[in-house]
Amino acid sequence: MEYKHLKYVFLGLASVFFAACTEEDDNVKVPEYTKFENPGWMPAAGPVPATAPTDWTIEFGGGMQAPSWEVVKASPMQAPDWQAPDMFIYPASMTAVIRMSDYIRPDITPADRLAAFIGQECRGIAQQVENAQGEVFYLIQVKGEQAEMGKVEFRYYSDRKKELFVAAEQVAFESDITLGSMDTPRMFTWNSQGELPYYMDLEVKVDLSAFDQGAVATGDMVGAFVGNECRGVGHVSEENGAYIFRFRAWAREETEKLTLQYYTSDLKDIYVYGPACDFLHTQTQKVVMDLMEHGYMDLYVALPDVVRPYMSGADNVAAFVGDRPCSIVQDGLDGHYLLKMKGSAGDKMSFRYYCDSLKHVFVTEECTRYTDAASWGSEAEYNVLPLETAFKLVNMRAVFTVDYYEAINTELAEGDMLAAFVGDECRGVARAERYDGRLIFDMDVTGTLGVAEQFTLKYYHVGNRYMFTCAKMFDFEAGGSIGSRNQPMGITLQVVE
Numbered sequence: 001m002e003y004k005h006l007k008y009v010f011l012g013l014a015s016v017f018f019a020a021c022t023e024e025d026d027n028v029k030v031p032e033y034t035k036f037e038n039p040g041w042m043p044a045a046g047p048v049p050a051t052a053p054t055d056w057t058i059e060f061g062g063g064m065q066a067p068s069w070e071v072v073k074a075s076p077m078q079a080p081d082w083q084a085p086d087m088f089i090y091p092a093s094m095t096a097v098i099r100m101s102d103y104i105r106p107d108i109t110p111a112d113r114l115a116a117f118i119g120q121e122c123r124g125i126a127q128q129v130e131n132a133q134g135e136v137f138y139l140i141q142v143k144g145e146q147a148e149m150g151k152v153e154f155r156y157y158s159d160r161k162k163e164l165f166v167a168a169e170q171v172a173f174e175s176d177i178t179l180g181s182m183d184t185p186r187m188f189t190w191n192s193q194g195e196l197p198y199y200m201d202l203e204v205k206v207d208l209s210a211f212d213q214g215a216v217a218t219g220d221m222v223g224a225f226v227g228n229e230c231r232g233v234g235h236v237s238e239e240n241g242a243y244i245f246r247f248r249a250w251a252r253e254e255t256e257k258l259t260l261q262y263y264t265s266d267l268k269d270i271y272v273y274g275p276a277c278d279f280l281h282t283q284t285q286k287v288v289m290d291l292m293e294h295g296y297m298d299l300y301v302a303l304p305d306v307v308r309p310y311m312s313g314a315d316n317v318a319a320f321v322g323d324r325p326c327s328i329v330q331d332g333l334d335g336h337y338l339l340k341m342k343g344s345a346g347d348k349m350s351f352r353y354y355c356d357s358l359k360h361v362f363v364t365e366e367c368t369r370y371t372d373a374a375s376w377g378s379e380a381e382y383n384v385l386p387l388e389t390a391f392k393l394v395n396m397r398a399v400f401t402v403d404y405y406e407a408i409n410t411e412l413a414e415g416d417m418l419a420a421f422v423g424d425e426c427r428g429v430a431r432a433e434r435y436d437g438r439l440i441f442d443m444d445v446t447g448t449l450g451v452a453e454q455f456t457l458k459y460y461h462v463g464n465r466y467m468f469t470c471a472k473m474f475d476f477e478a479g480g481s482i483g484s485r486n487q488p489m490g491i492t493l494q495v496v497e
Contacts (some may be wrong), residue, residue, distance in 0.1 A: 033407065033495050035465040041419040041429045041458075043446055047390035049359035056318040056325045056352075060296075060342060063415045064268045069230045072250075074195035076162035080155075082115045084125045090143035090177035094152075098126070098138040099185035103199070103282075104158055104165065104308050108136050111159035116142040116149035118173065129182075133211035137185050145466045148173040156190060165190035176472035189282075196231075196250035198281045204234060204245040206262055207290040216243040219265035222289070224249040224277075227323050231258060251279045259322060262289055269294065272324050274346065292344035297370055299327065299349075300377030302384045303335040307355055307362065311335055314356035317385075321347045321370075336382050343370035343465075358449075360392075362387040365417075393449045398428070400441045400457070401483075403490035410464050410495075412439055417460040420445045422453050422476070440488045447476040459493050468493035 096116075101110060106439060114126040126140035142152055151170040158165065167188035171179065180186030191197060204222045208214055216236060224232040230248030236458040249258055257276035257387070273289040299319055303311065317337045321328040326347070333340040343350070347370035353362045364386050368376050377383040398420065402412055412432065418441040420428040430443035447453055453476040459468035470491050483489035 001207040024164045033464075033466050033497050034179050034497075035466070036460065036467045037227035039417075039419075039458075039460055039467075040464065041417060041426045041460075043428050044425045045384060046446060047360055050354065050361045051359075052314060052354075052356060053316055053354055053361070056316055056354075057328055058325055059269070060328065061339070063328075064263075064270060066219065066221065066265065067223070067263055067270065069221065069233050071233055072196070072229050072231060074163070074250075077157075077164050077194060079111075080113070080115075080157055082113060082122050082125055082155075085121070085123055087143065088220065090123070090145060092144050092146045092148065092173075093124075094142045094144070094177050094179070095172055095261065096138075096140050096154075096179035097129075097181055097185045098154065099135075099180075099187055100138070100156065101187070101190050103192060104156065104161075105136075107158055107160040109159050113157045114138045114140060115155050116140055117153045117155060118142075118148070119146065123152070131182050132380065137182065142173065144173045144175070146175055148175075154188060164193040166193060167191075168228050196252055198251040198256075198279060199248055200251075200280045200282065201284040202232065202234065202246070202247050202277075202489065203284060203286045204260065205242065205286075205288045206245070206272075207288055208264075210291065214267045216264070217266050219246075221263040222247070223260060223261045223263075225323075226251070226256050226258060226496055249279075251281075254272060254279055254281050259324075260289060261324075262291065269391075271344070272321060280381060282488065292346070294342050294344055295372035297341045297343060297372070298367075299337075299339040299341055300375065300379065300382045301337050301339060301351065302382035303353060304384055304387055304389065306389050307353070307358075307387065308335050310355050310357040312356050316353055319349045319425075320352060323348060330378060338439075341370065344374060345370065351387075353385065353387055360391065360393055364388070389450050390448055392427075392446050394447045395444045395481060396447065396477055397481045398443055398445050398474070399432075399481075399483040399485055399488040400491050401488040402439055402459070402493055405468060405493040405495070407461075407464075407466060407468075407495040408462060410466060412461065413463060414439065415462050417462065418443070419458050419460075420455040421458060422447075422455050427455055434487055438488075440485060442485060447478055449478070451478075458490060468497040469496060470494075 014234030102443050115122050116124040124142040125142050129137050129139045135148055150173060152173050153170050154167040156165045167189055168191050206216050220236045222234045223230055232247050234245035236245055238242050256279050259274040259276050262271045271291045272437035318325045319339055319341050326343055327339040327341040328335055329342050348366040349368050350366045351364045367386060415434040416433055418430050419426050428443040428445035432439045432441060442482035445455060454473045456473055457470040470493055
């Protein structure tokens with residue numbers, strides 16, 4: 001009987017112990033790892049793909065027709081819908097009589113508008129009036145408070161130019177005063193708000209005294225350029241027995257520099273003036289283009305080894321003086337080119353190589369000078385072009401699958417992200433997709449041409465917001481591959497705790 005009681009006592013204690021253990025198990029915490037915001041990985045962009053150049057061939061021995069230089073124009077601006085203020089809202093007013101600048105005056109039409117603003121609020125719209133000599137002025141009443149503290153800004157829209165101007169000078173609002181008069185109107189400096197807001201006038205003379213033949217003649221032209229963009233064109237005129245080119249040029253930035261080109265109708269050729277002209281907004285700059293007659297030079301150049309695997313018959317090579325091509329390809333074989341250059345004494349040359357396979361234009365710094373009737377290199381010794389080549393232009397394919405990882409309550413899923421990194425720069429991204437019964441990551445990895453690089457991998461779990469790393473480093477091989485869709489490369493991941 002005593003043993004029977006002991007049996008029930010033992011079972012009771014066992015049940016209490018079991019219940020305590022169960023309760024303790026229920027309170028065990030599942031490991032929680034650091035959560036990360038979705039990194040939104042995007043591969044670093046390479047250069048914008050280039051198109052095959054069509055203007056790298058020049059004319060030799062004259063025969064060039066007058067160029068069709070077209071001056072770039074700013075996009076037309078829409079006429080503003082300025083509304084005059086309610087005359088009864090503001091008790092005070094001031095008056096101004098304004099004469100427009102000499103740049104704007106020749107294009108004044110009845111459709112032009114001038115308005116006054118305090119802040120962004122229109123406080124008055126002007127009327128066109130004429131003085132005794134028939135000159136157009138603007139009469140405007142500007143409304144304000146008696147204790148107005150704001151500055152008055154004048155804005156002008158030219159209908160013919162399709163351009164908006166803002167006066168550089170602002171004036172304090174003062175009740176019951178008049179700025180200017182019909183005899184002495186107020187003048188302002190007007191700044192264009194268009195795409196080409198800066199301008200200057202050029203007076204150019206061309207000096208051909210160093211030429212064996214040729215002279216400035218009717219039909220000659222001078223063009224002002226920023227890069228390949230024409231900013232102004234002048235045609236020759238005769239003044240006091242001398243030929244001169246007068247014209248206006250425009251700039252997008254006041255710091256831009258202009259390169260002048262001269263077309264001679266006598267020699268049917270184009271000459272580029274070496275020194276670039278500083279842009280002097282609203283001023284007149286006088287330039288004498290003292291030119292040297294063109295001569296010819298042979299250039300023996302070769303491509304560096306790093307680009308040779310990508311050569312094709314659609315490639316092109318040219319010598320440049322500044323931004324102007326100055327050569328033709330006379331012969332090309334296996335990355336070796338014979339160029340004939342047209343230039344003048346003192347010209348500094350750089351080179352450009354268009355690679356059609358990589359859709360990129362490689363360039364050099366200025367690396368040689370023109371020497372009349374000479375050659376750079378020879379058939380026995382070609383000069384290897386010092387092209388800058390370290391650009392993200394090459395790719396390899398990599399297909400991965402996760403063989404092993406440790407993370408409690410985590411199951412890898414479609415849509416998760418795997419990214420390749422060179423240092424801290426993302427070079428490729430893939431989303432998990434299910435293929436043949438397993439998750440794979442199929443990505444293109446971008447590399448730098450001619451640079452030995454290695455990449456690492458990072459994994460982001462979208463559902464749990466966990467980040468994983470892979471300890472293994474992978475060698476980048478341009479045009480190569482790692483794994484395939486049928487046999488992906490297996491990787492091991494470590495969760496970031």
